[in-house]
Amino acid sequence: MKNIIDIHTHMAYHALYPEKFLEGVMSHKDENSLITRKRVSLMKAFLRDEYCEKMLVQMNNANIKKSILLIVDDNGVIGEADESIEDRYLRHYKILNKYPGRFEVFAGFHPERVGGLDLLKKGVEEYGFSGIKLYPPFGFAIDDIRLNDCYEYANSKKLPVLIHTGFSIEKLKNEYAEPGRIVNVAKNYPNVNFILAHAGFKLDQPLIRELLEIDNVYADLSGFINSSKETLKLVFQEPYNSKILFGSDWPIVNFMEPLSNLIDKVISIYNEVEFPAENALENILFLNANKILCGE
Numbered sequence: 001m002k003n004i005i006d007i008h009t010h011m012a013y014h015a016l017y018p019e020k021f022l023e024g025v026m027s028h029k030d031e032n033s034l035i036t037r038k039r040v041s042l043m044k045a046f047l048r049d050e051y052c053e054k055m056l057v058q059m060n061n062a063n064i065k066k067s068i069l070l071i072v073d074d075n076g077v078i079g080e081a082d083e084s085i086e087d088r089y090l091r092h093y094k095i096l097n098k099y100p101g102r103f104e105v106f107a108g109f110h111p112e113r114v115g116g117l118d119l120l121k122k123g124v125e126e127y128g129f130s131g132i133k134l135y136p137p138f139g140f141a142i143d144d145i146r147l148n149d150c151y152e153y154a155n156s157k158k159l160p161v162l163i164h165t166g167f168s169i170e171k172l173k174n175e176y177a178e179p180g181r182i183v184n185v186a187k188n189y190p191n192v193n194f195i196l197a198h199a200g201f202k203l204d205q206p207l208i209r210e211l212l213e214i215d216n217v218y219a220d221l222s223g224f225i226n227s228s229k230e231t232l233k234l235v236f237q238e239p240y241n242s243k244i245l246f247g248s249d250w251p252i253v254n255f256m257e258p259l260s261n262l263i264d265k266v267i268s269i270y271n272e273v274e275f276p277a278e279n280a281l282e283n284i285l286f287l288n289a290n291k292i293l294c295g296e
Contacts, residue, residue, distance in 0.1 A: 008247025
């Protein structure tokens with residue numbers, strides 16, 4: 001299938017991420033710290049795609065028409081990244097100009113950052129960013145009142161907001177990413193389409209099914225490789241097929257694995273579904289995301 005949209009990606013460039021975050025991603029429970037550091041060194045050798053040239057090759061091989069690049073504002077909670085948040089915004093802006101039509105950018109926001117809202121507005125109004133990315137484990141809940149200005153701005157501009165949900169790494173406040181916190185937020189800001197990252201493959205959980213019944217709440221599939229085949233089949237069936245978006249989480253979850261492999265896995269599972277919804281595969285790989293990006 002062509003014209004695929006990947007709603008959940010990140011730049012594969014190590015300077016954008018704090019060292020402690022990379023350590024958390026690469027560490028295993030009870031593992032020697034020396035082994036973890038070696039893993040991080042290996043990862044940083046891979047994360048050298050400064051302007052998405054290698055990513056674009058992966059996209060072309062996987063028939064991905066457009067990828068959404070997500071900026072994460074960690075606010076230095078576990079140490080600073082090599083690049084400042086302002087430089088990260090600028091780097092993503094340059095990518096938009098270098099590859100017109102192939103990428104969109106969701107601006108990272110942290111409610112404790114001084115000048116954060118002004119930077120967010122600059123990203124949207126000057127750089128052309130088309131959505132907002134929130135990462136609650138870095139110190140704020142989904143329904144934190146300090147996010148109200150951000151949500152009000154998104155509501156006024158009809159910007160989608162993609163929110164990390166579920167576990168992140170050990171050092172962070174993972175309890176803040178509990179997806180049930182979205183209920184009142186979604187109702188208070190009806191012009192915002194909220195995307196629950198990493199929740200789309202959890203339709204076996206009653207809470208996720210309940211949340212997706214809210215008109216402006218969606219979920220992406222990023223991280224689905226750890227889910228069972230039977231659970232994944234549910235995304236192609238009514239009534240939730242219209243609320244699920246394909247997301248790869250490139251390059252973190254699928255470290256050193258071609259994007260085309262993830263697309264093949266989705267298609268393979270779809271082919272085993274006995275009674276899929278109408279346009280079920282196209283909905284997940286293109287139509288649902290395109291509807292949100294077009295502001296519908």
